[in-house]
Amino acid sequence: AQTVTQSQPEMSVQEAETVTLSCTYDTSESDYYLFWYKQPPSRQMILVIRQEAYKQQNATENRFSVNFQKAAKSFSLKISDSQLGDAAMYFCAYRSLVNAGNNRKLIWGLGTSLAVNP
Amino acid sequence: NAGVTQTPKFRILKIGQSMTLQCTQDMNHNYMYWYRQDPGMGLKLIYYSVGAGITDKGEVPNGYNVSRSTTEDFPLRLELAAPSQTSVYFCASSPGAFGGYTFGSGTRLTVV
Numbered sequence: 001a002q003t004v005t006q007s008q009p010e011m012s013v014q015e016a017e018t019v020t021l022s023c024t025y026d027t028s029e030s031d032y033y034l035f036w037y038k039q040p041p042s043r044q045m046i047l048v049i050r051q052e053a054y055k056q057q058n059a060t061e062n063r064f065s066v067n068f069q070k071a072a073k074s075f076s077l078k079i080s081d082s083q084l085g086d087a088a089m090y091f092c093a094y095r096s097l098v099n100a101g102n103n104r105k106l107i108w109g110l111g112t113s114l115a116v117n118p
Numbered sequence: 119n120a121g122v123t124q125t126p127k128f129r130i131l132k133i134g135q136s137m138t139l140q141c142t143q144d145m146n147h148n149y150m151y152w153y154r155q156d157p158g159m160g161l162k163l164i165y166y167s168v169g170a171g172i173t174d175k176g177e178v179p180n181g182y183n184v185s186r187s188t189t190e191d192f193p194l195r196l197e198l199a200a201p202s203q204t205s206v207y208f209c210a211s212s213p214g215a216f217g218g219y220t221f222g223s224g225t226r227l228t229v230v
Contacts, residue, residue: 044224
């Protein structure tokens with residue numbers, strides 16, 4: 001079974017600085033999807049970025065980028081020029097390409113709480 | 119452009135009561151999901167649907183039921199509420215099997 005591990009329960013960053021959140025996963029599959037979601041205090045889950053495992057190029061969305069190391073099964077999120085509004089829980093998630101039964105779900109890490117200091 | 123709408127946002131139930139959590143999406147997404155989020159436990163899939171009339175159990179379906187009579191609506195029914203069902207419940211939808219989810223704003227349910 002696949003697992004997702006976020007080893008940093010809490011992180012902090014100064015406003016305008018860069019921070020990297022770690023995520024590792026375990027799978028025997030060769031193709032899959034990886035996601036980062038943000039959950040601010042408002043509780044709403046927001047998709048930050050998505051990466052297809054078969055793509056070599058790291059996904060980027062404005063100030064958010066990933067470092068996807070497939071061999072190492074690592075999927076870290078880099079937030080550049082951090083803003084106060086980036087303060088939130090960040091969740092890493094895995095989705096199998098097997099589209100049947102209980103593979104039809106995201107497997108979630110336990111999250112990293114990011115504080116942004118002014 | 120409402121996205122995924124969940125109601126209610128908060129609810130307190132007494133043990134043994136029943137209720138329905140409503141979920142509606144206006145994006146014509148085929149896939150819909152119900153997750154619960156417990157502190158320190160991550161999100162767990164309760165039920166999901168791949169289209170109108172089709173539902174299936176997730177990881178933690180006991181004590182819950184769902185229906186999907188239309189593409190837009192995916193209500194979650196709690197029968198005989200128990201304290202173990204105290205949680206935050208999220209409804210989500212996606213256009214296909216592998217797209218990113220759009221989440222509702224969640225329902226905080228407390229069973230006392």
